[in-house]
Amino acid sequence: MSFDEIIDRRGTHCAKWDKMEAIYGVPAETGLAMWVADTEFRPPQCVQDAVARMHAHGVYGYYGDDTAYLEAIRWWMETRHGWSIDPAHILTTHGLVNATGLCVDAYTQPGDAVVLFTPVYHAFARVIRAAGREVRELQMPVVEGKYVLDIDAFDAAMQGNESMVIWCSPHNPGGRVWTAEENAAIADFAIRHNLALVSDEIHQDLTYPGHVHRPMALTPGVEDRLVTLNAPSKTFNIAGSHTGNVIIADDDLRARFAGRMGALGLSPNSFGLAMTEAAYSAEGAEWVDGLVAYLDENRRIFDATIAAIPGLSSMPLEATYLSWVDFSGTGMALSEATRRVEQDASIAANHGGTFGKGGESFLRFNIGMPRAQIEDACARLESAFADLQ
Numbered sequence: 001m002s003f004d005e006i007i008d009r010r011g012t013h014c015a016k017w018d019k020m021e022a023i024y025g026v027p028a029e030t031g032l033a034m035w036v037a038d039t040e041f042r043p044p045q046c047v048q049d050a051v052a053r054m055h056a057h058g059v060y061g062y063y064g065d066d067t068a069y070l071e072a073i074r075w076w077m078e079t080r081h082g083w084s085i086d087p088a089h090i091l092t093t094h095g096l097v098n099a100t101g102l103c104v105d106a107y108t109q110p111g112d113a114v115v116l117f118t119p120v121y122h123a124f125a126r127v128i129r130a131a132g133r134e135v136r137e138l139q140m141p142v143v144e145g146k147y148v149l150d151i152d153a154f155d156a157a158m159q160g161n162e163s164m165v166i167w168c169s170p171h172n173p174g175g176r177v178w179t180a181e182e183n184a185a186i187a188d189f190a191i192r193h194n195l196a197l198v199s200d201e202i203h204q205d206l207t208y209p210g211h212v213h214r215p216m217a218l219t220p221g222v223e224d225r226l227v228t229l230n231a232p233s234k235t236f237n238i239a240g241s242h243t244g245n246v247i248i249a250d251d252d253l254r255a256r257f258a259g260r261m262g263a264l265g266l267s268p269n270s271f272g273l274a275m276t277e278a279a280y281s282a283e284g285a286e287w288v289d290g291l292v293a294y295l296d297e298n299r300r301i302f303d304a305t306i307a308a309i310p311g312l313s314s315m316p317l318e319a320t321y322l323s324w325v326d327f328s329g330t331g332m333a334l335s336e337a338t339r340r341v342e343q344d345a346s347i348a349a350n351h352g353g354t355f356g357k358g359g360e361s362f363l364r365f366n367i368g369m370p371r372a373q374i375e376d377a378c379a380r381l382e383s384a385f386a387d388l389q
Helices: 018-025 045-056 067-081 095-106 122-130 151-155 180-192 251-264 270-279 282-308 333-346 371-384
Strands: 090-093 115-119 133-140 162-169 198-202 225-229 244-247 322-326 362-366
Touching: 045 270, 045 282, 067 090, 067 282, 067 371, 090 095, 090 251, 095 122, 095 162, 095 198, 095 225, 095 244, 095 251, 115 122, 115 270, 122 133, 133 151, 151 180, 180 198, 225 251, 282 322, 282 371, 333 362, 333 371
Parallel strands: 115 133, 115 162, 162 198, 198 225
Antiparallel strands: 090 244, 225 244, 322 362
């Protein structure tokens, strides 16, 4: 397929395009949607064919025998990430936000605190607070333009009522691909404070040249507390399938998670299972390689534009299609910078403050779109901040 094809998603029950006017005041007809973390690309043909086969059959009953589905996940993790897993360790949820909520339910009690290294994906805090738990925000420092860990400061900020930590790897919104040493430091932190360790690795497949995602499960000594979350949704743009994988090697942890799923009557939908099985294949892998190369050029173009506007800076993306742009150098209030983006440029981007402490001066831009739309976004931003140049 051509990633250059512009597909009009307006009026298709698309949250990203059909809700941006109500939320951001960006006109639906002329605005650019760069907020929700899905892309503007059709999935590979193998996924389309899987859905077409289901449609051709025409009977949409209960799904049975998930052997091939589980084997596809096992094959993908082994061949793409060097991680050998037992298919029996895989549980399937209604997406990863659902999986996060189940982890909070299974491994914490009301009044407990859950640790987040902020700024970080905003749904984590939303789910934690909705469950009656406290969010323990540990703000990551920025060194040489990217987020790093300050374990001593993190240790000092702990208050003793924490029971779980969520690790975002690769990092959203900062785009970091964490090193083996950084994973080990977080593992040690979890062990030292006796925390369940939930590693959200949904962006694992979207790493740029020179960077390699390392699953937390390859870190020694954490098997008895580790829950890994991943999904094909960001990789293949099938978030609407609401299918997430929860991989738990420890028998007790897995039983507790499965128990909560059973108590709530949760099971995956057949379309999501069929799409995942098709995506996690040799054809899907070839498509992902093409996608990452395309996104890499989008990244280069967008970053060059941001760097050319005085006072703006974007964190160097090592993974994801989410550009994290700091406006603090402009000297203007963030409200003014946001007004220019939303009203002058007619671009909807996520407000950084929703990602927790440390995100207040940022906006997050989704660059997972055709090249012409990236170039349009760049021109709009250049015009909106022309007086600074």
